[in-house]
Amino acid sequence: MEIWRLPISASQRGKLISAGYTSLSSLSSISSSDLARELKVSESEAMNILKVASHSRGSETSNASCSIVEGAQTAWDMLHDEESLMHITTSSADLDNILGGGIHCKEVTEIGWSSLSLIVNSVLKYKLTTAFGSESIIFMLIGGVPGIGKTQLGIQIAVNVQIPNDFGGLGGKAIYIDTEGSFMVERAFQIAEACIEDMSEYNRFLRKDFQECKIKMLPQDILENIFYFRICSYTEQIALINYLDKFLSEHKDVKVIVVDSVTFHFRQDFDDMAHRTRVLSGMALKLMNLAKRFSLAVVLLNQVTTKHTEASFQLAFALGDSWSHTCTNRIVLYWNGNERYAYIDKSPSLRSASAAYSVTARGIRNSSSSCKRIKMM
């Protein structure tokens, strides 16, 4: 295992690599005070790096699992499986940090408000989990006001899932279900281009012999690996999700499904709210099933709406509470002053946290002010 797989910040990683630490084993016998001196960081920071390193080493060596009944797993095994799960980086290091390294495969996330700023800047941190057998499903709901960057995050995820294994990515493909018509090919091309540039930069930085692993990817290839479906009604949306089962068994390399947005067509034509809730939870169940069977991540983007309670207005995810509860992870994106923020509203495994992010020409990145902070240190 190499240093760049460690879930630490990009600047720390940079310092480690420039000080000559490239493999985990090189960190095994050094004391925190020595490391702090060498990297010119505080001792507590060095201690933290060593803790992360020894933790990763531990999970690497104990791979021996012994299941008693076929298919059954002990919680211990599941923990290791989960640690070996890959994550999809969000391209913003801060955002990845709060997401525990990026968006997990097998879970569904709803992106809704401004909490996206936590997406980490280091491109390679966005890894999707690929472990098989783990029962935790990545189902993520992300919500936010118009213009906060939901679609940008969706496109970024669809691009980042394709970062090859060599670069700590998943090397998978993406399904993008567009219900709003906000997916712009030119924008996806821009983000793909920036992603490839970042990878080659990283390559040069990490391995001097960059001839050997020169990036052969082109932005066109990345666009080709995004299966794009444009949906114009809710019946089409349900039909497509029913059909995905067949599609996925023919395209086993799909690692993420992005739905942008899951809400749009359900906000009209429904007078019977109970009916709508049933249709929606049926759809969520199917998606969760797909995430589990094909071990992929499902990212649902959601609109937000104002909720009128006791003479005050509150921001809430559209389509009601029962729908939001079905998602294992919920992220809210919001404005804080002039910065975009992402906030983890609900997650079984992550503590609630928030991080700033920004939408740049190259895609989702750490917010510029937090970059300044890192530079100041």
Add this chain to the structure above:
Amino acid sequence: MTPQSLLQLTSQKCTTGCPILDRLLYGGIPCDSITEIVAESGSGKTQICLQLSLHAQLPVSHGGLAASSLYLHTEFPFPFRRLHQLCLSFRSSNAHHFPVNDNPCDRIFVQSVHTADHLLEIMSKTDPFIENSKNQVPVRLIVIDSIAALFRSDFDNNPVELKRRSSLFFKISSKLKALAKRFNLAVLVTNQVVDLVGPNEGINGLRIGNLVCLHTSGRRVCPALGLAWANCVNSRLFLSRNEEVIREENEKSNGQSCDFVKKKMRKLYVVFAPHLPESSCEFEITREGLFGVER
């Protein structure tokens, strides 16, 4: 159901007729997408709409869509005289694209709309209308000027009515998006503003888009129709209008006197758009149309 190939799916743009504005908008108003222009009255919303419906007729090689347009207007009267004026300058500057006795106004279909239900009814007739007009110049642009006028009087301010209203928003928007996708149309919608009172940013303290606050004529405003409608459009542009007082010193024979000259400052902002960064551009409205100004 098969996925669309993104490599073949290039988004076409319709030129605004001004290279500076086109640069800001990365080529113009995108097809298969809804673009909204928000501004107070007299800022130039209708001017852009008229200008776009003329420039949509330019050949694709010149940034147009080589197409006719459907102009739905809800505010009366329709500015025929201004359209005619713009048409004359449009023809004289693009004479080589059109036959001598050709009138570009013939390819702008104008329809008045009175209520939201009327709009839905018209849109259901639009499908066959566009299909049948295929052999002539196809319709590739729909303008709705303005959407807000349909909703600002007919609805009461109570939960039931507001729910009905937002359901209508989503119905109209999804119908427009379906049309835009089916015929690869550009859709341009204008919206009015409401004044903002109180210390909060946006209505209910809710900020939408790149700008903390929209300012025009020295007042703080925000787009009409609220959050629900903001969810229905793909891109939102904002036009501001401010008066700047410039002091001009004139030397006259009997000593010095100061003249205060009022100058209009118009600006276009990108509030949000999936393909555009936060940016803005000054523009001016002349007899020939609406043009960006580079400083």
